[in-house]
Amino acid sequence: MKTMHYWILLMMVLSACSGVQERSDAYGNFEVDDVVVSAEANGKLLTLNIKEGQKLTKGQLVATIDTTDLILKRKQLKAQKNAVNSNISNINAQIEVQEQQKANLLIDKNRIANMLKDGAATQKQLDDINGKIDLINKQISSIKTQKNAVLAEQEVISAQIDQVEENLQKCKIRNPLAGVVLDKFAEEGEITAFGKPLYKIANTDPMYIRVYVSGAILPSIKLGQEVEVLIDKNGESNRKLSGIISWISESSEFTPKIIQTKEERVNLVYAVKIRVDNDGTLKIGMPGEVNF
Numbered sequence: 001m002k003t004m005h006y007w008i009l010l011m012m013v014l015s016a017c018s019g020v021q022e023r024s025d026a027y028g029n030f031e032v033d034d035v036v037v038s039a040e041a042n043g044k045l046l047t048l049n050i051k052e053g054q055k056l057t058k059g060q061l062v063a064t065i066d067t068t069d070l071i072l073k074r075k076q077l078k079a080q081k082n083a084v085n086s087n088i089s090n091i092n093a094q095i096e097v098q099e100q101q102k103a104n105l106l107i108d109k110n111r112i113a114n115m116l117k118d119g120a121a122t123q124k125q126l127d128d129i130n131g132k133i134d135l136i137n138k139q140i141s142s143i144k145t146q147k148n149a150v151l152a153e154q155e156v157i158s159a160q161i162d163q164v165e166e167n168l169q170k171c172k173i174r175n176p177l178a179g180v181v182l183d184k185f186a187e188e189g190e191i192t193a194f195g196k197p198l199y200k201i202a203n204t205d206p207m208y209i210r211v212y213v214s215g216a217i218l219p220s221i222k223l224g225q226e227v228e229v230l231i232d233k234n235g236e237s238n239r240k241l242s243g244i245i246s247w248i249s250e251s252s253e254f255t256p257k258i259i260q261t262k263e264e265r266v267n268l269v270y271a272v273k274i275r276v277d278n279d280g281t282l283k284i285g286m287p288g289e290v291n292f
Helices: 002-022 068-117 123-170
Strands: 026-031 034-038 043-048 061-065 172-174 179-184 197-202 207-214 226-232 238-248 268-276 287-291
Touching: 043 197, 068 123, 123 172, 207 287, 226 268
Parallel strands: none
Antiparallel strands: 026 207, 026 287, 034 197, 043 061, 061 172, 179 197, 207 268, 226 238, 226 287, 238 268
């Protein structure tokens, strides 16, 4: 009888120990870093070639916004720039005329100066020619000032054209990262606006499981540490995966109600993210367990 009691007690102890060993250090759910792609221009959404669950590559053209107004504005600005360029050509021609007149006056000045030495001309004639040269110099300076103003106007128009070109590029929505479309918020033909969400995308490989650990476990884990991750294989067994600790919170927080810890429930825990390579079986929100 004593022997039977002994074996029963031993089996209970082994069963209890086995239950403790099967318990994981932390529990959580798989998540991804998603990106919400928004429109960067106003107008009608001409195309949106995506659907939920579709895999997209980085830089892939996924949507276009109507660019009619921008194209017309660019055409108008280019016409203004051509008109300004014509003004510059006219100004350059005026400067050349004034420079030629100045050159002729300088020739006359040298001739009068020589005649003055021989007594064949008067000082007044020399003063008059110098006055005409001074007037020509002022006219040339005034015309060059006008030219600088026109050149400044040309730069403003060029900057406006560059801005329109940039806005035209923003009407072509290109996917920012390789991943899977999680949600689609707009449809073709809708009127969109700057900042309006179009779709949400996330890279599902790798995925991350966020768990919470107590301060007692925290000193035994570190960034880059390899850990064991368990997911449900069937109703009775788990599947083991390998994970790497990629982030550890620097501050504690109150224990979330849905999270269990090795010490049952504690007041404060630290969030930890573990990167796990996804072979296609991991899904967003899937529960998992972690052993450090």
